[in-house]
Amino acid sequence: xxxxxxxxxxxxxxxxxxxxxxxxxxxxxxxxxxxxxxxxxxxxxxxxxxxxxxxxxxxxxxxxxxxxxxxxxxxxxxxxxxxxxxxxxxxxxxxxxxxxxxxxxxxxxxxxxxxxxxxxxxxxxxxxxxxxxxxxxxxxxxxxxxxxxxxxxxxxxxxxxxxxxxxxxxxxxxxxxxxxxxxxxxxxxxxxxxxxxxxxxxxxxxxxxxxxxxxxxxxxxxxxxxxxxxxxxxxxxxxxxxxxxxxxxxxxxxxxxxxxxxxxxxxxxxxxxxxxxxxxxxxxxxxxxxxxxxxxxxxxxxxxxxxxxxxxxxxxxxxxxxx
Amino acid sequence: xxxxxxxxxxxxxxxxxxxxxxxxxxxxxxxxxxxxxxxxxxxxxxxxxxxxxxxxxxxxxxxxxxxxxxxxxxxxxxxxxxxxxxxxxxxxxxxxxxxxxxxxxxxxxxxxxxxxxxxxxxxxxxxxxxxxxxxxxxxxxxxxxxxxxxxxxxxxxxxxxxxxxxxxxxxxxxxxxxxxxxxxxxxxxxxxxxxxxxxxxxxxxxxxxxxxxxxxxxxxxxxxxxxxxxxxxxxxxxxxxxxxxxxxxxxxxxxxxxxxxxxxxxxxxxxxxxxxxxxxxxxxxxxxxxxxxxxxxxxxxxxxxxxxxxxxxxxxxxxxxxxxxxxxxxxxxx
Numbered sequence: 248x249x250x251x252x253x254x255x256x257x258x259x260x261x262x263x264x265x266x267x268x269x270x271x272x273x274x275x276x277x278x279x280x281x282x283x284x285x286x287x288x289x290x291x292x293x294x295x296x297x298x299x300x301x302x303x304x305x306x307x308x309x310x311x312x313x314x315x316x317x318x319x320x321x322x323x324x325x326x327x328x329x330x331x332x333x334x335x336x337x338x339x340x341x342x343x344x345x346x347x348x349x350x351x352x353x354x355x356x357x358x359x360x361x362x363x364x365x366x367x368x369x370x371x372x373x374x375x376x377x378x379x380x381x382x383x384x385x386x387x388x389x390x391x392x393x394x395x396x397x398x399x400x401x402x403x404x405x406x407x408x409x410x411x412x413x414x415x416x417x418x419x420x421x422x423x424x425x426x427x428x429x430x431x432x433x434x435x436x437x438x439x440x441x442x443x444x445x446x447x448x449x450x451x452x453x454x455x456x457x458x459x460x461x462x463x464x465x466x467x468x469x470x471x472x473x474x475x476x477x478x479x480x481x482x483x484x485x486x487x488x489x490x491x492x493x494x495x496x497x498x499x500x501x502x503x504x505x506x507x508x509x510x511x512x513x514x515x516x517x518x519x520x521x522x523x524x525x526x527x528x529x530x531x532x533x534x535x536x537x538x539x540x541x542x543x544x545x546x547x548x549x550x551x552x553x554x555x556x557x558x559x560x561x562x563x564x565x566x567x568x569x570x
Numbered sequence: 571x572x573x574x575x576x577x578x579x580x581x582x583x584x585x586x587x588x589x590x591x592x593x594x595x596x597x598x599x600x601x602x603x604x605x606x607x608x609x610x611x612x613x614x615x616x617x618x619x620x621x622x623x624x625x626x627x628x629x630x631x632x633x634x635x636x637x638x639x640x641x642x643x644x645x646x647x648x649x650x651x652x653x654x655x656x657x658x659x660x661x662x663x664x665x666x667x668x669x670x671x672x673x674x675x676x677x678x679x680x681x682x683x684x685x686x687x688x689x690x691x692x693x694x695x696x697x698x699x700x701x702x703x704x705x706x707x708x709x710x711x712x713x714x715x716x717x718x719x720x721x722x723x724x725x726x727x728x729x730x731x732x733x734x735x736x737x738x739x740x741x742x743x744x745x746x747x748x749x750x751x752x753x754x755x756x757x758x759x760x761x762x763x764x765x766x767x768x769x770x771x772x773x774x775x776x777x778x779x780x781x782x783x784x785x786x787x788x789x790x791x792x793x794x795x796x797x798x799x800x801x802x803x804x805x806x807x808x809x810x811x812x813x814x815x816x817x818x819x820x821x822x823x824x825x826x827x828x829x830x831x832x833x834x835x836x837x838x839x840x841x842x843x844x845x846x847x848x849x850x851x852x853x854x855x856x857x858x859x860x861x862x863x864x865x866x867x868x869x870x871x872x873x874x875x876x877x878x879x880x881x882x883x884x885x886x887x888x889x890x891x892x893x894x895x896x897x898x899x900x901x902x903x904x
Contacts, residue, residue, distance in 0.1 A: 271712070297712060303735075303738060303739070307731055307732055308732070308735025308739050309701075309739065311699070311700070311701020311704065311732065312701050312702075312704040312736075313705060314705055315702040315705020315706040316705035316706070316712075317702055317705070317708060318702070318709070319640075319705060319707075319708070321708075323779065338695055339700060339702070343695075347683075348896050348897065348898070348899060349676055349685070349896045350673065350676050350677045350681045350691075351677065351683035351685070351692075352672065352673035352675050352676050353896035354673070354684070354685040355673070355683065387897050388898070390898075391641070418704060
């Protein structure tokens with residue numbers, strides 16, 4: 248059955264709210280407004296204002312309250328409108344949620360789920376378009392997910408809620424309208440990367456909103472006779488190094504596609520791990536396609552130029568394959 | 571209690587309660603003095619913030635709560651941990667960085683926690699405990715408990731956005747949250763009047779339509795009575811309450827602070843109103859306390875502290891192999 252990424256998220260949320268009375272959704276305009284990306288549209292009427300809880304514009308306050316509610320026995324899902332706004336809530340996520348278990352000698356787990364939109368491509372300029380997933384992936388104590396398919400949008404929430412520790416879920420804003428086939432068995436883990444397209448000559452490693460671009464690039468390259476494998480990281484922390492390394496040991500070449508800025512990027516981390524684990528398996532230098540080092544601009548042609556694009560990916564792959 | 575007024579306490583304290591309050595303050599004082607000594611001896615490291623001078627706040631407030639209540643505190647929280655029932659041995663071992671510490675030596679002085687006693691730290695981000703307390707109170711309200719969450723913070727935290735966001739959320743959602751502001755007049759080295767445009771702290775709370783009261787934080791019975799009444803209202807479902815304890819720390823902010831920003835005369839003036847000796851004098855004058863009883867209480871506090879320090883000194887360190895053990899919850903344990 249073909250459904251949208253948004254609909255998959257909605258099904259997952261509805262199931263969570265229906266099956267577990269401890270679960271509630273909290274965030275800016277998740278209720279009466281229906282969610283800024285319409286993910287929770289109609290839930291306010293279905294589940295009521297206690298469980299579909301509209302908050303003031305108060306990211307520090309309500310994300311922190313999510314941490315406290317998780318400690319207090321509930322299973323909060325906190326929606327932050329965009330990753331840019333989540334910077335106002337870094338304190339409760341990093342200093343409290345991520346640290347609490349270790350800092351308390353293992354006494355407190357924080358079963359909190361934070362969902363947020365991320366990424367560019369809609370001409371929303373420099374305060375609504377950034378990809379800061381790697382900031383969170385840097386932090387020990389949390390798990391970071393990036394569902395990039397309809398299946399993962401449907402399947403990742405349940406294991407995230409079952410996880411006793413904080414989980415941050417990034418939904419790329421360009422994916423909400425993406426339509427895809429919902430697999431019969433959409434149940435999934437939140438530990439492993441996935442091979443989205445098998446190939447033999449080169450591995451494209453990506454996540455989130457860049458997955459459709461990498462798949463498109465692989466498809467076009469196949470048309471020109473190049474056999475490229477595509478890996479969707481899915482889980483940005485902890486990274487599934489084994490799956491990535493196994494692929495690169497097979498293909499001997501890798502390109503990382505990451506919408507984050509190149510400097511200090513997740514791409515950099517993956518390349519470093521490949522150097523540690525696969526140096527002698529490589530037939531070519533590692534490469535990456537990242538966003539240009541610029542606050543994402545408004546004008547369409549500039550925004551396009553700032554982001555990883557299919558043409559750039561193809562060019563880099565061809566360079567490594569000496570085509 | 572009329573909101574936003576300065577109360578004079580009505581004495582509901584019984585002689586037994588008075589002695590308990592005194593004993594609590596003595597336990598805090600002797601513990602903190604020992605900590606200072608152990609810091610000098612290099613046994614305790616990191617940042618160490620002492621509560622000496624402020625004992626009446628924790629002692630009076632915490633005896634107004636019940637064991638099921640939740641307490642959230644700051645990095646100046648040894649007293650709150652102790653009076654919530656965290657064993658002094660576990661507190662001391664924590665400050666020694668030992669595996670027998672209440673947080674296995676992961677937290678130290680600023681991060682004391684105790685899940686069984688609903689003691690949620692131990693927060694070293696000024697204001698960081700406030701949103702957390704909102705969430706605890708929200709969970710209690712949604713789960714229909716009669717628990718009160720008491721969140722301690724200093725007046726310095728009231729300049730943080732976290733305070734205002736927490737206040738708004740607690741009032742908006744009418745949460746069972748008791749805001750306990752220990753106003754010791756200095757945010758580290760910056761005086762209240764030099765850091766906040768409105769120095770009437772109760773007025774800030776009142777602006778969120780939260781009832782507020784200011785009490786003499788050097789008077790343990792006043793603290794107890796004001797907190798008891800406030801907690802009663804919160805527990806009854808009247809929403810949040812704000813209590814300001816006007817107090818003063820006699821020691822520097824931390825062991826690294828040369829204390830150059832306060833007038834020596836000001837410190838001396840406050841010391842004249844010291845919570846332990848003023849209360850002791852009152853009790854003696856009222857015939858509720860003999861010198862013999864006082865000495866016995868003090869000796870018991872001294873002995874408890876000495877025992878805890880010896881215990882911590884002899885306790886084992888956590889093996890380095892366990893360094894990463896509690897970053898994530900082990901699978902299958904929750």
